[in-house]
Amino acid sequence: MDFIWDNKPHKIKTNTLIGDKNEGGLKLSEFESMNKALKASWVRRFNTEVNAPWKIIPNYMTRHLGGFKFLLSCSYKTKELSLKNIPCFYSEILNCWETVKKIKAEIDQEKIDLYEVIIWNNHEIKIATKPIFYESWHKAGVTKVKHLLNPNSGKLLTYQEFVNLFKIKPSFTVYYGLLHAIKNKWNISPSGRQSQTLKQNWYDDEENLSNAALHKIIVGNKYQPPTNENRIISYGVEPSEIKKIYKWPFSVTNNTKLIMFQFKINHNIIYTRDKLKRANIIPDDLCYLCKSEQHTIQHMFLKCSHVALFWNEFFDWWSQVTSENIKLPDSTILYGPTTSLKHHQPLSLALLVAKYFIYKCNLNEQSLLFSLFKTELRENIMTERYIAIKNKTAKLFNEKWKCLILKDFVPEILPSPTSQ
């Protein structure tokens, strides 16, 4: 795909690039790029959702770099940052975002406005071979190269001018060390900036950060395998089957909430109390429901005494619906099936909705009422039913949900006189 990429990628329609599986496996790349776009599109959520609780961990773990949101605006290279034990998911967001910005800069043949360059975490401004972040400077308002310039002369501020202006007093050598690092990279002309760009960054426009828009940028770029698959393998999933696991939620539903939820399970970034405790955010890590064992993903979905009762009810109900007894391995409950299940589509959706229900009950410290789960499942199917009526795909819908329609769980779509 690289050769396509090198040759004016923006003029090639996505459809041309993504053909059938038989055409050299491009279909697979489509999925990988979608995966990347999905990760990069979290940037939008970082920019828009104020005070969302899920931001606590990434912000906390990057506080020595100015926090996650600030970091995203920097010209960093992920591998050069000291990210310590940040969960893989977040380093992958950084990685994908780095890739997207790089590709976009190549496409646009962007000219860098030196004055607007953010100094911190910048891969081109290094001291002792490492990018830097000086918290007290940042707090005092020093973020971009232009902040270190005298607005009148256009020259870099002298040490005394700097101290007077920002009311902070780094050591003389630290100050000149940084100026040196900047001058080393760029030749700041004393005549002031040649052309002042008032243009916004492309990513300041929220629309450019949608999953679809990012996917368009990424398509064609090299595939990099995800890094956190050992956990999935430890549940008995073959490495060669992991791709099926990643695809599973996309094939089950169009509900983005559910897809993202499974995506977070796959990447081990669901909020569990053990993670919050490890980040020193809460004092204990006991389960919300049984309050006796450590709250991990495994405990929440598989091992908790409350959830065990829930799954018993679930499988009893399912055997009533289908007149078949089934037992699913832990790996299927947690990550989805790697081979087709009996009543694959209905059971898959039921599993996904059940897990999301368990998760919500945990957060709200509510007991796992089976009737409530059934209501949620019904709502999901009814949404699909509504879409099927609109799209005139009644036949498909009735076929897909047959086992539940027969039990009056959801109503069949009856043929209308005008459409079949």
Ligand SMILES: [Zn+2]
């Ligand atoms: Zn428990």
